[in-house]
Amino acid sequence: MPQRVRPQRETPGETPSPGLLSLATAVPEHVLHQPDVAATMHRFFSEIFSRSETMAGIFASTGIRKRHAARPLDWYLEPRGWSERTAVYMEAGGDLFVEVANRALTLAGCSAGDVDSVVFVSSSGIATPSLDAVVHSRMGFRADIERVPVFGLGCAGGVTGLAIASRLAQARPGSTVLMVTVELSSLAFRLDRPDKAHLISTALFGDGAAACVLRTGERGIALVEGAGEHLWPDTLGIMGWSIDPVGFGVILEPNVPSFAATNLKPAVTGILGRMGLAPEDVGRFVCHPGGTKVVAAIERAFGLDQGSLDHERGVLADFGNMSAPTVLFILERAIAHGLPERAALVTMGPGFTASCLSLAQAA
Template identity: 60%
Template sequence: MLPSAKLISVATAVPGYVLLQRDVAPAANAIFSNRYSDYARIARVFETTGIQKRHAVRPLEWFFEPHGWPERTAAYLEGALDLFVKAAKSALDDAALDARDIDTIVTVSSTGIATPSLEARAFGAMGFRENVHRVPVFGLGCAGGVTGLAIAAKLAQARPGTNVLVVAVELCTLSFRLDELTKANIVATALFGDGAAACILRVTDEGIAEVEASGEHTWPDTLDIMGWNVDPQGFGVVFARAIPPFAEAHMGPAIEGILASAGLSLSDVDRFICHPGGKKVIVALERALSLDQGSLDHERHVLAEYGNMSAPTVLFVLARAIEAGLPRRSLLSALGPGFTASCVSLKKAA
C-alpha cells in the first residue's frame, strides 16, 4: 500500500465586486418581469435561497447589458487568472512553500474556456518550474472541488515527496443571460457567485488531514439534471429536474456505497462537509444523511456569504471547518453534472 497523501493547506479567494441580494432582486425584476410572464412566481427564489451576498468579477451594471462569447470569455480569462493567482499564492504561503516547489498543478474550472489553460497563463505571475506537470480538468461543475481534491491526492500518492497544487476557479455569474427567459436562468441569477479555492497535498508525516479514501457514484439517465447548454450568447444553465428531491432520495445510498468500498460506514463519519448548492439542497442532504436539521451550519454560512460558486464552494466549507477544528473523520461530498456524487474522506492528522 502506498502511503496516503496529506492535506497541507487550504486557501480561498473572491473577486472585489459584491452583489447584495437586496440589490440583485430588484435589478432582476426590472430586467425580466415585463418579458417573462411566469417571473412573479419564480422571483421568490431571491428570498428563499438563504443567500445574503455574493462576489462577482464584474459590477452589477455589467449584467444589464447583452454580452456574447467574446465579452464573456475576456471577463473569464481576466477574472479567473486573477483568482487562480490569489488562491494559489495564499495556499503556498500557508504551506511555507514557493511556487517552484510545486511538482503538479490540477486546475478545475467549468465556467469558461481557456486554451492554454489557466495554470499556463499563470506561469509568469506565479513562477512555476518549467517542468511542472499540468492537469487541467473541465466539466465537473459543482463536483469539481471534491473530485479535484481526490485527483490531486492520488497524484501526490503516486509520487511520494512531490507537492501537488489543486486550484478550483469558477466564475458562475458570467452565465447570467438577458436572453434566457427560463426558470433555470432566473434561479441561476439568484444563486450563483464567483470564487476560487486552492489546496496543497503531499505524502508527509505532517499536515491538516489524511486523504484516506475517495469515490464517485454516477446515476444513469440523469444528464438532464445539471449542466450547460452551449448557446450563441454563452453557456446556458441546465436545471431540468429539481435537485433537492433527487438528493434526498438518492444521496444517502450513494454515499453508503462509496464508504463501504473503503471499509467505512455512515456511523464512522463525525462531520459531513457538503457542497451547499442551495438552501433546499442543504435541507435535503440533512434528511438524506439522517442529520439533525441545522447540522450543516458551515454550509449555510458559506451559502449566505458567497452563494453557490460551483466547484470551490465545498472547499470554502472545508476551510471554515478546519478553522473550527476538524473531528476525527470528515467526509466531503458534492453533486455535479453526470449526474454524479463525489466524496473524499479526510482523517484528521495525529
C-alpha cells in the first residue's frame, strides 16, 4: 500500500505519546476442532441443517480449523444456567487474567506491584466485583491500584480498551497501566436457542485473553498516536446480547459484511482525520476479522489486495473469533513480522461502533 508517512508531531510542553511496552496473549487449554463441533451441531440440529444448504455448510465456510474453550465440548451439550456459566467465567476467566497479565508484565520488565492502573475489558460474563478485583490478591496488585472495568464493547473492546489505557498513561506520565481483556464467548453457546444467529455463533466464537502494558516516557514496541470511535445511529440491532433467564443470547445480523464494506472506511477516515492522518498514511491495517466474509469486506472497503489481511485470516483459523482479544492476537503476529512506520487497529462492535487506534514505530 502506498504510504504518505507523516512524522509524529509533539509541540513544546505537550505530553509525549504513551509507549506500548508489551503485548501478551493466552487461551484456555481445551481445544475445539471445527469438524468435531460441526458433527455435534449437525447431530443436535439435523432438521435445521437439512432444510438450509447455506446453514449446512456454515462450519466449513468459516475458515476456522480450531478454537479454544473454557470447558471441553461435552460440557456445552448439557443445559446450563446463569449460575453455572458465571462460575466458569469467574474460575476460567480469572485464571486467564492472571496468566496473560503476568506474561505481559514480565515482558515489560515490571511486576504487578508496579501497576498503577488496570483497565479490564470483558463482555462475555458478569461479575461484581469485576475480575480485576477477584484476582487482586493472586496478582499482587497494590491496595491503591486504580481499577477501570469496561463492559459491553464486544469485539471492539480490544482497541477501545487499549485506547482508554493509553489515555490514562498519557494523563499520568511515568505511571504503569495494564490493560487486560478476557472473553469466554463459548459460555453463550445455547442448545435451547436453535436460531440462525446462535448456530452461527457455535461456528465462529472461541475463548481467549490478551494484555498490554503502557507507560508514557518509554518508547517500547510502538507509540500510541491517538484513537477514536464512530457510532452509527439506529444500529443497535446489528450485534450484541439479549438477556434471558438462561444466559446471554446472541444478536447478530447477517448483513455485517456488507455493512462493513459500505460504512467502515468513511468512519475510519473520520477517526484518522481527527488525528491529522489519512488512510494513505497507514502502512498496515490490523483488523478484527469477525469471520472470513468480514475480512474480505474490509479488504474491499480499504482497497486492499485480496489476501492482504493475512494475519487476520491466520488468527481466525487458529483461534476463531474471540471477540475483544482477537485484534491483539493479530497485532502480536504483526509485531513479530515487523510493524511498518504506522499501523492502525480497526474493530467493530455493539453500538454499532467502529474503533480505531494508530500506532507509530517506536524506533
